[in-house]
Amino acid sequence: MDNMITPIKVQAQSMGKYIQDVWIIALLLVIFQHNTTFSLPFLWIILQIIIAILVQIIFSKTGPNPIIPFIIPTSVLLILFLFHSPFWLFLVGVGISIWRVQVRFLQEQDDQTYESDYFIYYFLVFLAVLFIGFILKLDDFSMTLYGVVISGVVIFVALRLYAVWISTNKQNSAPLFHVVWGFILGLLCIAGVSTGLYLVTPFIRKVLDILLEKVVSIAIIPFLPLLEYLDKLLSKLEIKTPEETERIQSEEPTELEPTELFEGITGSGFPFEIILFALAAIVIILFVRFLLKNKSDTITTKPSVIHYLNKELEDDQEEKQPNSHISIYKVNTSLLREKYKEFEVEASFYAFHRTKSETVREWFLRMKWPVKDEFFQIYEELRYGDVTISSEKAELFLSNLEKIKITFFFEKDV
Known part of the structure; x- marks a missing residue:
């Protein structure tokens, strides 16, 4: 017996794994957020937390029962119809809930104190939903998506912290009350720093845009004579149609300004920066996991x-x-x-x-x-x-x- 297994530890592992699954599915439901009168991803999360609590309470009283996963999700998800949910969404939600309850509550789970690939899958799904949203030109999906992502990260860290606290010798660990307050204080600090960065970022970005514009303007100076020559050459060309024989007068040749060229390149609304940063974060996480898994003499x-x-x-x-x-x-x-x-x-x-x-x-x-x-x-x-x-x-x-x-x-x- 390598680790002492207690009922509360098993419950924490099952609950934590189930909540992780719920949040990944909530990311996918951002695409269908307008299919209910209340935002579907958050409605899904609330109902799934209710399902998890009820299953946990019933199993703690009666023990594992293969009938409960069919009864509880079907009953709780009927609430979806109160928010004008389509029938296909109810069927899909019930099927997913039954499947995940059986996998998480009726089977042995890996300890949450161990590393897992959850965060990698989580951010990959986030990037996929973000890309699909921009391709389909969905309305007002960004704020909902970011809200689900941030809340999912907070919940994951809280569950991981709780699982580690349960597995720690209570004689050498801080009381749960102190752990909770430390976690809340950490969230407040992160929120404060994020708010400060949000307020300062527009000014910093404007300064960087001006600097980048100047750099491009200086870099394009050696090519200005060539660009002016091509512009004059194109302005002298005659454009004729079968119905007209008169020469189409072209406008007076104008010089191509470097700032206009730069604005044309950077004027896109597609979130390249967010996607690039997210991809870089995933690459770093994969690289660190590769180094940890391939340590010698372990x-x-x-x-x-x-x-x-x-x-x-x-x-x-x-x-x-x-x-x-x-x-x-x-x-x-x-x-x-x-x-x-x-x-x-x-x-x-x-x-x-x-x-x-x-x-x-x-x-x-x-x-x-x-x-x-x-x-x-x-x-x-x-x-x-x-x-x-x-x-x-x-x-x-x-x-x-x-x-x-x-x-x-x-x-x-x-």
Whole structure:
């Protein structure tokens, strides 16, 4: 048992994953926002939060039930008809809701403290909806889209923070009240900075436009004689039609001003800047994830075995193990300290509390957990500092913890 799993942690994971799905679908519904008398994306979010709360309450009372996903969404989404929703929208909403409730509440979920690809999918859907909106020339969709995106990011960060707080040892974490106030204070700071940037941005953009205009004006000076020559040449051409033989008088040749050329290039209303910034952000996120996934010499542990992700080290270990019992591999003690902290948390869950005044040796003797002195020597090595120890010591330390769990924790469950 690597992590202590509690009912509230499982509920937080299911609820969080379901809310993430709801917000991605709300982005797509921005395209159909005028199909109801109230803005459809926000109406969808409100109804889905009601569905999630009802499913959570019922499942906490009755346990998982495959009938509930068909009853609750169908009943709650009938409210759509009060806002003049078309029948096809009701059917699609019910189908999606039933599907996601079954996937999120009736199946085991990944811990929300782990990294996921949610944000990448979220911004890809945002860019797709933004592009479709401009292509179809939808009316007043930008503010609704940005509102859904910003609220989705806030909700995701709040759920992630709550999931991390649940998974943290309460003796070493701040109270939930402080976490909530810290989160609200952070939102207020971000809102204040964003408002300031919004007020200052027009002035900064105007200055940048003037500077860019001057740069283009200077850069185009060497080409002005050529442009003037082409302009005069084109003005002397005669344009004739079968019905007319008279020469069409052209206007007097005018010089091509660099500022007019620049304004013609930059006068488009298409949001190139937003799309470019969003694409750059996605590229950076993908690059960072690629670096994190391809770190060398990374190890993951289970209670009784250490897996080396570096294939060359693993093969080399198999070759040298028959000839020698001395390991050349080292394990970072920070990893073992985390495993020991998880052991203490799990022990407190089974009422094997360690008092603040007693040492680890005294605690183990009081609990009558049979371990050798070498176990405590290893504990002293990994207690302080980011150092390394041999893999044999690491395996011995983890195996002793696992034996205690099997012998005392599991038997107490029975």
